Amino acid sequence: MIKLSKRLQRIADYVSTGGRVADIGSDHALLPVYLLQSGKSRSAIAGELNAGPYMAAKKQAADANLTALLEVRQGDGLAVLKPGETDTVTIAGMGGLLMREILETGRQAGKLEGVTELVLQPNVGEDAVRLWLLEQGWYLANESILEEDGKIYEVLHAKRQPDAEALNAKLYDGSFLPLDWDRSALKGLLIRMGPHLIREGSETLEEKWRLEIEKLEKIRKQMSASDLPEAASKREQFQADIERIEEVLKCLRMARH
Structure with a gap:
């Protein structure tokens, strides 16, 4: 079985078992190959915009004998997806503003229909991603922070569920912090630094x-x-x-x- 970096392993750990996963900006398709080899996902799509990584991902799928389960597609962001064909979307290794743009463009095009889970690892600008999730009614179920090779990464795990608004209201209320700030300032802080991360x-x-x-x-x-x-x-x-x-x-x- 392929071995993942600490960062990619954390993303894989958040992916729910038994679903269909789409990894956007998949590079060499290491994550979807691992998810299939480990039996965690039943099918996968690897999306990549640039020709070099796209070809590398296709080779990775072929070398792992997974071409029947892993489809590698070339395209921009969520444009590689059809509505309803995946349960989980993972995006990693890019800035938060770009990630937000990819998610919003895909949402407007209906590409997130049927998607119940997002696992996102922005390199910077995590607050932009948290704010988008909050605005679009996704519940931030968990998040983690880790250090690898001298760099610090945050991984966000969001779910689509009917009581997301109530759960997010509790998550971002800031009442657990002994700070004499107004409510909007506390909420802004939690969006910036991470509500689960601050609690931890x-x-x-x-x-x-x-x-x-x-x-x-x-x-x-x-x-x-x-x-x-x-x-x-x-x-x-x-x-x-x-x-x-x-x-x-x-x-x-x-x-x-």
Whole structure:
């Protein structure tokens, strides 16, 4: 059986057993091949836009003797799918804004009809993906954060279910955080940092946001060289952002201890 990276394995772990999976931006089709070899998925589609990875995915399917179960298609995003032919869609290894665009374009074209599960791994811009899921009525059932080869990744697991609105309202209410902020600010924080991730409060999450604070500090210091009123206003915004993240990290440390 093919061996996956830690990142891809986490995505595979979230995929429900016994369904039909479509991996969009599949590259070498490692994920769908694993899902079929392990018996977790009963059929798979690997979608890839570029010719090189598309051919590599076809070769991977042939080498694994899975061409009867794994169909490799060339196309842009969810355009490779027909409505109702898959249960789970996985998308990994791209920016959150692009991922959101792919999902929304596919939704408008009816490509998500019949899809009950999304497993998404944006490299950056996770908040854009969480916000889209919330706006479109998907329940964020779980999420995780992991480090591999010096990089930090987040994996989001969303489900389509009738009580998603009530579940999301509870998930994003922020009442578990001992912070004296208004409700909209708490919700924005949870969308940005991850409601499940904050509840878990792992050291990896703290490491990620420590690095983010360092980036914000550098930008704020660079703006100190400017005398423009706009720069002063932005410096204040960055400082307020840093202080809010620091508050959350302090809560996480207290919860762990």
